[in-house]
Amino acid sequence: MKCRVCRGPAVIDIRRHNAGFCAEHFLHHCREQVRRGIKEHDMLRPGERVLVAVSGGKDSLALWDLLVALGYDADGLYLGLGIGEYSDHSGDAARSYAGERGRKLHEVDLAADYGYDIPGAAAATHRAPCGACGLSKRHLFNRVAIERGYDVVATGHNLDDEAAVLLGNVMRWEAGYLGRQHPVLPATLGFARKVKPLIRLGEREMAAYCVLEGIDYIVEECPMAAGNRHLGYKEVLNALEERSPGTKAAFVFGFLDRAQPHFAGAALEERETLGECAVCGSPTTGEVCAFCRLRERASDA
């Protein structure tokens, strides 16, 4: 296979683009897709301070790398989840990347700073670990961004992630979630803007980006995510994509163009009912926010 651009030997084929790329032109392709996604959805403006949610995996490290390559002022935030060796290795990957490239990495440790970890929270609340993990991440990335003066939180959600979340939300007709599923969530009182600049790139492309840029990321999957519903949706979507390349992109971008606006009202209705958490002051629909309730139950256990 040859590179679509220079006709030299290709190192990666991307079936949904019906194209192969050499290393140089693949890296250019990734930067262009991110630049285009940011522009199309007005995600970032010049001079803004960006906080990248860094897990030590391929997506978040590639995102950080791409944003800096495109000239954005981007720092990282790593959240220590306390998931044994997996967290040790992912933290090492995040610190090594930041150290080698001279970039600023903030760190928050759930156990040291908030008195619980994800395995403990899952056991204490009888919730799936991914639920406690996602809740902790959303709350703390937002809180750190606001407290430390960042304009926007950028997450490494890619096209595959968005397609899998969309499939899950459609399967259950989660109107509120569908209304919020967008590459940009604007800032509101108590919430920093959230953006997903990798929306136009698949996870295979992000892994290839890291390999070609020499970014050492944690390849092992989180042991607590094994067999979860999200990964099941990804397998189903990949089976469809293999038969019909471009299915995932058509699903996500068709939703954003033609369906998401119909659900935006449901998300706005939810937002209008938000008050302040009696414990931490974060926006919440109840008296105490879900994060503070989780923290209380998990740290008491």
Next chain:
Amino acid sequence: MKVLLRNPRRELDLRGPLTVAALLERLELNPESVLVICGDTLVTHDARLADADTVEIRPVMSGGAS
């Protein structure tokens, strides 16, 4: 050829030559869900792998639902 697989980590010995596409088919892996690295070079699905090659098949699917 030596084939390294991950999650769980294991190694296989297979006879070459084989194309990457044929290797993935033999292992019943969806090409959308992996990268194939021969030595230290990424390779496309039409690349031919020789008997003496060392090949890593790296999964790319990740994530909780956060």
